[in-house]
Amino acid sequence: MATIETLDVTKLEPRMKHPTIFKYFDALQPGEEFVIENDHDPKPLYYELIGERGNIFTWEYLEKGPEWFIVKICKNPVEEQKEVERLNVTAIEPKFKHPTIFQYFDALKAGESFIIENDHDPKPLYYELIAERGDIFTWEYLLKGPELFEVQIAKNPTNQNGGEVAGTISIKDIKKAEMLKDKGVQFNCRTEKYNLADDPNAGKVTKAPTYDSDKWELDFLIDYIVNTHHQYIKDNAENLNDLTIKVAEHHGDSHGELNRLSTLMYHFLQDLLDNTAREEEVLFPVIKQIVAKKRNADTEITYKIGSLQEPIDLLKKDHEIAAADLSFFRTLTNDYTLPADACSSYQYLFQKIKEFETDLKTHIQLENNILFQKAIQLDAELAKLN
Structure with missing residues (x-):
């Protein structure tokens, strides 16, 4: 063997x-x-x-x-061997889009698949397939916007007895599809264009909600940072790394800077994940102890009062390195200027890096200028009392 x-x-x-x-x-x-x-x-x-x-x-x-x-x-x-068939939905007349996709699906043999390409998220089709065909398929996004969506739809294979293998669609989605069908909801993604004249709210300015994080209690601010900015890094780091590798593999020969970007991006993201872990496992629990001690002098603490400056200086150094990396990414890509031969994945990569940069800058500002400064001040106050 x-x-x-x-x-x-x-x-x-x-x-x-x-x-x-x-x-x-x-x-x-x-x-x-x-x-x-x-x-x-x-x-x-x-x-x-x-x-x-x-x-x-x-x-x-x-x-x-x-x-x-x-x-x-x-x-x-x-x-x-059989090549996966592709269907460009944007080229089909709107009223024929979903019927054509169903024809493709119904023609599949068990275990076969096809790929649809669309200019917006075809999620309504997902629910229509569940409602009309049941839990007999898988739905996998190959590319998820913003300009191009690619979804691979596969008909479930059969078992040894010829029966369909149990699907993986969540009960929640099945119930939602059934509810939409019962209510007679049309599943078409976009059948009519938006008409400004028909919108009663047109012309009205809606102000985004504002908040003053400088007035928040530090333990609340920590929870906000963890659940908003740390979670953003955790949710996006792996996909951003994979996307950078993919674009470098396809365009690195003609745009050598992408190979450098791919290597640096991996280390940049790993350093960020390590930084968030140190904050969540070491620093943030200590700051919460300081806050609790400030509120109640009898609260027991497990760290050495007056020792907060050094670990915060180290974390701020990490932030400086991250900011320098982001600046170098912009230099490397000529401020994220897209070449003429940039594909949709190339464009999406640059958009995601810029989005990541915006979130990280807000994240660092909250920690450096508010959380860390106030935590050091509280630590110093406790040190004077001891």
């Missing part, structure tokens, strides 16, 4: 990960397979393989986290 080759992806330089995996895959003969090992879910690679090579492989998790992910990738025998 032949030994299956194993590739430890964690040992590869970030910008070389996907190209190396593709080389392994392309070297396979039909029916051959190899295994990849990674420290996070390599699902973005699955989408890229589908997009670049088509539906000519199987993807099987041998181990699925939380610390280690092992996936076996097998190139299908020649007779089983």
Whole structure:
């Protein structure tokens, strides 16, 4: 029995990960397979393989986290290989869009899939498919805006008895689809254009809610930072890293700065995640102790009063490095100027980095100028009392 080759992806330089995996895959003969090992879910690679090579492989998790992910990738025998069909929904007359998509879906055999391309989120179609066909498909976003949405829709495979494999659609979505259908709601995404004259609120200015974070209690401000800005980093770091790698792989030969950006982005995001972990596990609990002690002198504390300046200085240094990285990203990309050959993923990457930068600057300002300053002041006050 032949030994299956194993590739430890964690040992590869970030910008070389996907190209190396593709080389392994392309070297396979039909029916051959190899295994990849990674420290996070390599699902973005699955989408890229589908997009670049088509539906000519199987993807099987041998181990699925939380610390280690092992996936076996097998190139299908020649007779089983079939390119995934694509449907450009924007080219279809509006009234025929959903009927055409249903025709494509109904023509699928169990286990087959197709990809729809649209200029807005086709989520209404998702609910219509549930309402009309039930839990017999999977719905995977390959690209999620802002200008282009790509969704791969697959009909569930059958089991050994010929029955459909149980679906993965949430009960909540199934109930929502049933409710919408019962109410006679039309599932069309956008059938009519917005008419300014028909909007009774047109011309009215709605002020965004404002708040003065400088007046917040520090423990409340900490919770706000964790649940808003720290969570934003956690939610977006992996996808931003994967997107940077993907764009570098496709455009790095003609735009070499993307290879540098890909490598630096990985370290930038890892440093940020480490910074948020140190704050949440060490500094923030200490600041909350200080606040509690200020409110009630009998509160017991576990840190050395008067020792807050040093760890805060270290974290502020991390912030300086992050700000310098963001500045260098702008220099590297000529202030995020898109080249003429930029694809939608290229455009989306630059938009997401700028969005990430805006959130991080607000995040750093809240910590450096309000939280840290006030925490040091409170710590100094407690030190005078002891």
